[in-house]
Amino acid sequence: MKVLVLGGYGLIGEAVLGRLIEDGHDLVGLGRDVREAQRRKPGAEWIAADMSRLLAAADWAPLLAGVEAVVNAAGALQDGPRDHLDAIHRRSVAALVTACEQVGVHRLVQVSAIGADLDSDNAFFRTKAEGDRAVASSSLEWTILRPGLVIAPGAYGGTALLRALAAFPWFVPAVLADRPIQTVSVADVAEAVSRAVGGRLAHGQIIDLVEERARPLGAVLLEFRAWLGLPKAPVVAVPAIVGRLAGSIADGLGLLGWRSPLRSAAIAALEKGVTGNSEPWAEINGRPAQALEATLAAMPAHVQERWFARLWLLKPIVFAVLSVFWIFSGIVGLVRQDAAADILISRGLPATLAFVMVLAGSIADIVVGAAVVVRPLARSALMAMIAITLLYLAAATALAPNLWLDPLGAIVKAVPMLCLVLVALAILEER
Template sequence: MITSTNPRILVLGASGLIGRFITDDLRQRGCATVGVARAFSPSQRVSPFDIELPIMALDAPALASLIRAHEIDVVVNCLGVLQDGPGSDTTAVHREFVARVLAAITACGRRVRFIHISIPGTADEDHTAFATTKRDAERLIASSGVAHAVLRPGFVIAPSAYGGSAMVRALAALPVDLPAKDAATPFQPVAVADIAATIAWLAMRPIDDETTRAVSWDLMQPEAMTLGDVVDAFRRSFGTMDWPRVAVPAPLINLGAFAGDLCSRLGWMPPMRTTAIAELRRGVRGDPDPWIAATGITPTTLDDAVGTHGATIQDKWFARLFLIKPLIIASLVVFWVASGSIALLVSFPATTAILTTRGWPDWFAAPFAAITSMMDISVGVLIAFRRTAAFGLTAGILVSLGYMLGCAILTPDLWLEPLGALVKTGPAIVLMLVALLMMDNR
């Protein structure tokens, strides 16, 4: 039975924006909290109670064993994916996994409360796989007979930023504006600290308390707000409120979402994808009164959630560079693939002539030119895929340094070439270094 002093809590998806915050918050409140995720970044590995497991591969018996092994009283599910793609299956994550967790709780031999993070809205507003599978999970939970709480946070504002929250910061930090229709979308926010406080409050309730045995709450500020209001709050923090801005045409946003979908096929997780834009335009709204009345929690205001003090320089740099990062990656991919392809397919005779006129034999010059051209193309392809991007960037830096050193030894006159091709390699190396240092997502 859940005690009122020190419940044992299992957080599934403890590496994400919400999961990481509530795991740390619950521990600070004295709750024995086990965080589970497929992988934690090096900076997140701060506790021996953070466990890396192939969480989506665990069946119901394995999950039940995990619950029993750690004597868990409360399971909090923070897992979610935005859109179907390589390594992301909305049905598997939102519906099938929840079904296994419910089966595990039923079979584990313990009295366990299940707290599930869902999304605001109603079924008649659900038009994406993300939303419909989230709603399917809610129906499974409601019919399970398990003591549960379904929490539907609004737009989450947290000290860290990821996905949509990072995108809002980027909009606030740059001289751009949303189309008027999108800016007017209802958008009720919630501070992540309020979500953590709600989970802590629920965890302290006796599982026999009928008033909290089966609840579904919208967690958000009660004041009506728009997406434009939320962006403006960050603009005030960044000091960009009075900047002149250029409105982004809606077709350009749609094009960016389509490009984001293509990038997701390469393993990247851009925040701007078709599902993200569809959900943004649907809006974020709900009725937080039942939540406020039951818990007595006073929702943090938007200005307090964003921060009453000005943004730090770290905040500003991140927001300004967030949308520049994909541009850097894309430009490096094009740079390497195009330069290698041109040298191999378009100007191969000229490439080999540069070497033969400097005394290199034909039998060596042609293979050398072909190999280096294909190497350039390979570097670009490696950078294009998220899984190999860091290796590709490192290889690109080493290859560029090799070109510079090799030319200095073998063909030093190329340094004086009128267009300064070798001189421009230095800035390219710096750009690859910048991209390499920006690879972390969490």
């Protein structure tokens, strides 16, 4: 069949899309930015579209031409500049359902979430449940799958955070370490979708996809630490208030375009635990969903996994240090403008030009220091930092080469700072 997968390059969507290609279906993937997806999955057709803007059946109709089944694996954790939960989870899904009924797409698989509840005070779970209701009240051959904590070879968001915390030196920090968690392999999710799309699963079901046994979050982290091949370390319970504070900070970063998994919605969800009923899927599948130990064993960790886990925690520190360094440097230049200009004047530059250069340099430092913490501007800011630093070094070499031998290393220290910018560029990508 021709199958449309919404969110086809996400953690779940990519695995689903790959499995359906193996099953022999013709795949169409949909997402906001599909350039990288086209490289990773060239066997699928890709459509660049934002679900939060597809809010009427007429918006969906052209995208459903020739499609026989739809898998909705799209979603967002919390409202932000790019993400609007009500639009993505409820309004767009309702419009999709109507469009499917109108154009004759009969089969729809909705990948929801454990904990979806119409009465939830958590916007993520409430809007997910509202989307599920739109699907379940339709005339389509529908299936709703609710996976627990999904574990996959790729990692971003919550699964990246698990790896990072597990790689923490000396001990493993955990907020709400005692909360029960049931994981599920992304392969099991893809298997369930495959069965639903292929008609090998009775439609009209809501199925939890979770391993049999729930375990505390702290135990999940220790499994990840062992998987990474790191020495044993104790789990240290972090007070819940620290998690809430981190969530508030992450919410603020969300307004700047960063999609941290530590946002307050995730902390609130974790407080309730991530658990479901494993028995229905075990009966359908003939065996329970794969346990965490087997999931991890199926994707052995190598050195790149340890690099990723350690660098993931360092990433916010790297960007914070760069931002503070450049902003502070610019402020010092403004406060001590006369002293900075005197250095240039002593090297033969006209006073007016010297003051203009100091002022321009100080403003440039402050601008790039502020821009680097705004996600859409971060790459441009880092490139500007490289250009400005090279310009500083070239000017210092031309005007005052003796500064390279300054006992306090004022010029020499720009070189490791430049290296830190290169590191920031290397780890900037999130997906």
